[in-house]
Amino acid sequence: MENKAATGRYVTSQTSVWWDIDSCPVPAGYDASLVGPSIHLALEKLGYRGPITITAVGKLKRTSEDVMRAISPTGITVKYGGLGCRSTCAELFSWQLANPAPATIMFISSPSVLKSLSHRLRSVPKEYNMLLAYGSSLPEKDPKLVTCAEWLWESLLKEAMCSDGKLEAKRQILMEEKRSKSLKPFNCTLCYSAWRSVEAFTTHLQGLDHEVMIMKQLASQGQHEQGTELELGASSNGGNGGVEIETGEQKQQLD
Numbered sequence: 001m002e003n004k005a006a007t008g009r010y011v012t013s014q015t016s017v018w019w020d021i022d023s024c025p026v027p028a029g030y031d032a033s034l035v036g037p038s039i040h041l042a043l044e045k046l047g048y049r050g051p052i053t054i055t056a057v058g059k060l061k062r063t064s065e066d067v068m069r070a071i072s073p074t075g076i077t078v079k080y081g082g083l084g085c086r087s088t089c090a091e092l093f094s095w096q097l098a099n100p101a102p103a104t105i106m107f108i109s110s111p112s113v114l115k116s117l118s119h120r121l122r123s124v125p126k127e128y129n130m131l132l133a134y135g136s137s138l139p140e141k142d143p144k145l146v147t148c149a150e151w152l153w154e155s156l157l158k159e160a161m162c163s164d165g166k167l168e169a170k171r172q173i174l175m176e177e178k179r180s181k182s183l184k185p186f187n188c189t190l191c192y193s194a195w196r197s198v199e200a201f202t203t204h205l206q207g208l209d210h211e212v213m214i215m216k217q218l219a220s221q222g223q224h225e226q227g228t229e230l231e232l233g234a235s236s237n238g239g240n241g242g243v244e245i246e247t248g249e250q251k252q253q254l255d
């Protein structure tokens with residue numbers, strides 16, 4: 001598809017980027033500190049000039065401390081979400097409820113996660129611009145998910161590398177902006193806590209208190225899914241796509 005330039009109120013309204021970092025990681029060999037600036041440049045190229053926030057969400061099992069240390073100085077918030085891509089989607093919807101349109105939402109994930117969550121993303125009110133970036137291959141197109149722009153994740157990052165010094169300049173600007181704010185960029189959505197340093201964050205993620213919260217979440221999730229199975233048993237059509245997906249993701253989580 002051809003990416004459409006921002007129009008009207010969307011030019012100056014805010015853009016919130018939700019990055020499912022588990023399924024769509026920083027490509028091997030790519031400088032993680034350039035991810036934030038690359039996303040900013042891609043959005044600015046389409047005319048989005050309003051405030052941009054980027055949040056990376058995931059279980060973070062495959063996200064190294066070095067990657068987290070590299071992305072946070074450019075203003076990216078890192079959140080532990082115990083349900084993986086479903087946490088990313090839940091955080092997106094929480095933000096949307098708290099931030100009235102006009103606004104733009106960008107969702108970054110693998111094609112398979114995008115496919116599994118497209119029925120949820122379709123429920124974002126149409127007053128929000130929806131933008132997507134996904135892995136290195138095209139997902140099966142959901143005709144009901146209306147978007148204004150789409151990128152292949154690696155193409156977005158590579159294109160920014162060819163921007164004649166703009167990328168480095170943007171990195172410097174973002175780092176300067178970040179330094180001027182006293183924020184805690186590392187969050188745990190399970191324990192409702194935040195940290196300034198990646199070391200304190202990863203220590204928390206390996207600690208007993210956090211582990212207990214994970215066990216509680218898994219227990220409540222198991223109860224929820226048992227309830228879902230009962231509902232499915234009573235259903236004549238055997239359920240819908242959403243339920244099947246949730247069950248599949250739960251299996252992944254327990255692997």
Ligand SMILES: [Zn+2]
Nearest residue numbers: 188190191210
């Ligand atoms: Zn925690």
